[in-house]
Amino acid sequence: MRIAYDSIAELARLAASETMTIGQLVLEEQAEQLGRTKEQLLAVLDEDLTVMEQAARRGGRKDVHSHSGLTGGDGWRMSQYARAGQTLSGPLAACAMAIAISVAEYNAAMGRIVASPTAGSCGILPGAVLVMMEQRGTSRQQACEALAAAGGIGLVLAQQASIAGAEGGCQAECGSAAAMAAAALVELNGGTPEMAANAAAMAIKNQLGLVCDPVAGLVEVPCIKRNAGGVMCALCAADMALAGIRSVIPVDEVVGAMREVGESLPCSLRETAQGGLAATPTGQALARKIFGAN
Amino acid sequence: MNIFDIIGPVMIGPSSSHTAGAARIGYVARKILAQEPVEAEIGLAGSFAQTYKGHGTDRALIAGILGMRPDDERLPRSLELAKEQGLRFSFHTVQLPKCHPNTAVIKLTGKEGAVAQVEGASVGGGNILITRLNGMESAFTGQCDTLIIPHRDTPGVIATVTQALALYKVNIGNFKLTRPIKGDMAIMTIELDGQLDSGVVELLKKQPNVAGVVYLRAN
Numbered sequence: 001m002r003i004a005y006d007s008i009a010e011l012a013r014l015a016a017s018e019t020m021t022i023g024q025l026v027l028e029e030q031a032e033q034l035g036r037t038k039e040q041l042l043a044v045l046d047e048d049l050t051v052m053e054q055a056a057r058r059g060g061r062k063d064v065h066s067h068s069g070l071t072g073g074d075g076w077r078m079s080q081y082a083r084a085g086q087t088l089s090g091p092l093a094a095c096a097m098a099i100a101i102s103v104a105e106y107n108a109a110m111g112r113i114v115a116s117p118t119a120g121s122c123g124i125l126p127g128a129v130l131v132m133m134e135q136r137g138t139s140r141q142q143a144c145e146a147l148a149a150a151g152g153i154g155l156v157l158a159q160q161a162s163i164a165g166a167e168g169g170c171q172a173e174c175g176s177a178a179a180m181a182a183a184a185l186v187e188l189n190g191g192t193p194e195m196a197a198n199a200a201a202m203a204i205k206n207q208l209g210l211v212c213d214p215v216a217g218l219v220e221v222p223c224i225k226r227n228a229g230g231v232m233c234a235l236c237a238a239d240m241a242l243a244g245i246r247s248v249i250p251v252d253e254v255v256g257a258m259r260e261v262g263e264s265l266p267c268s269l270r271e272t273a274q275g276g277l278a279a280t281p282t283g284q285a286l287a288r289k290i291f292g293a294n
Numbered sequence: 295m296n297i298f299d300i301i302g303p304v305m306i307g308p309s310s311s312h313t314a315g316a317a318r319i320g321y322v323a324r325k326i327l328a329q330e331p332v333e334a335e336i337g338l339a340g341s342f343a344q345t346y347k348g349h350g351t352d353r354a355l356i357a358g359i360l361g362m363r364p365d366d367e368r369l370p371r372s373l374e375l376a377k378e379q380g381l382r383f384s385f386h387t388v389q390l391p392k393c394h395p396n397t398a399v400i401k402l403t404g405k406e407g408a409v410a411q412v413e414g415a416s417v418g419g420g421n422i423l424i425t426r427l428n429g430m431e432s433a434f435t436g437q438c439d440t441l442i443i444p445h446r447d448t449p450g451v452i453a454t455v456t457q458a459l460a461l462y463k464v465n466i467g468n469f470k471l472t473r474p475i476k477g478d479m480a481i482m483t484i485e486l487d488g489q490l491d492s493g494v495v496e497l498l499k500k501q502p503n504v505a506g507v508v509y510l511r512a513n
Binding site: 051 | 299303369
């Protein structure tokens with residue numbers, strides 16, 4: 001078996017024809033390509049899952065802060081609020097946000113994380129997968145298979161569009177992570193491969209055009225909050241897909257649109273810290289404060 | 295590309311290009327020096343020069359020079375560890391024409407007096423491209439196991455090395471020879487499809503006109 005990873009629709013079609021999830025199909029195929037067993041790949045993914053869990057826990061402490069002093073402590077704030085039980089978005093979504101923020105804050109504080117697909121977007125997939133383990137009884141094995149599904153979707157995005165903010169803007173990082181997380185959530189909730197593909201499409205559509213405009217060029221503002229936004233976008237897309245809603249524009253055309261939008265973004269909005277939020281008076285004042293003080 | 299390029303690498307944040315890639319460049323420099331470093335002079339170009347402190351690029355480079363991998367949890371404390379271990383270091387800005395925006399030039403001096411100079415770029419996602427070694431042009435990524443063999447440019451040296459690899463049934467994925475002056479010092483950079491056991495490395499080191507063998511394991 002050889003998969004080219006040039007089409008999400010094809011990935012879903014193949015999985016359905018083999019009566020597997022996308023995650024199981026990707027595991028089978030990658031094991032063959034890498035000359036290892038499926039169990040060996042699952043063991044690596046299990047280690048990744050452990051790193052994600054540690055990052056969520058350590059990043060969720062009250063005293064976490066980045067070297068620049070710009071960020072930290074919001075993961076803790078969000079989880080306190082989620083635990084108090086008065087959230088608008090419900091306990092599952094609020095906890096997913098708390099995990100996403102905690103992991104992203106831990107990254108900014110030079111903690112150990114799993115780039116998924118990138119360091120800047122590293123909170124979204126853990127937010128989706130860990131909250132299913134915490135609140136919906138997802139097993140470690142299922143979680144690892146969901147990571148494999150996310151990996152398969154990410155491989156297509158990396159090859160057919162981009163997963164680098166410097167190339168395609170934030171849609172390429174947080175947008176890709178949300179698409180990967182949306183597909184993972186659908187599979188964890190018993191949806192079909194086709195539903196997973198639709199969820200990926202809808203997650204990308206809802207973040208199409210998102211620019212990469214980090215204040216002072218650092219992976220902090222607005223990156224960390226975009227991880228919370230990204231996991232919410234994934235939940236929204238997964239729920240729509242599980243409800244039977246389909247993307248009118250086929251998933252691979254959505255990916256093509258993401259590439260085209262990314263290519264037409266001006267340089268100032270592709271990780272150069274020259275436009276968007278980075279160029280606001282406050283963004284510039286913060287940049288002067290951080291680098292002027294050093 | 296495989297799924298672990300997407301779900302991974304495991305790394306110390308905050309930036310795959312400014313932190314993980316920088317640690318990898320430092321690690322290669324340490325391997326090329328092949329002895330304990332006592333001094334590191336690091337030139338930073340482009341985006342590295344502008345934002346290195348905020349991204350911990352300085353800490354990542356020094357961590358790599360101390361022999362740490364990009365996921366080593368000691369990485370954030372590397373500057374303090376360097377001082378404890380007697381490694382002096384300094385950072386300065388360099389202007390390099392036509393280089394990748396995330397480029398570092400590392401000059402290391404070892405305990406026994408060896409000097410290594412490595413220029414490398416962090417090209418995204420934690421991946422790197424080493425562009426110069428000891429003043430000579432180079433081009434390798436460290437994504438597969440790589441042999442770096444400085445040698446005197448004389449007939450038969452390359453054949454001796456490749457025969458040894460053939461003997462141990464290791465396939466060559468890529469071979470590059472850098473030779474600024476005919477008959478002078480040159481560097482073979484050999485990317486391998488498999489792993490080498492230490493016996494081959496020791497055997498290669500003993501060959502005539504081979505000045506050294508650096509074996510970089512893929513990470």
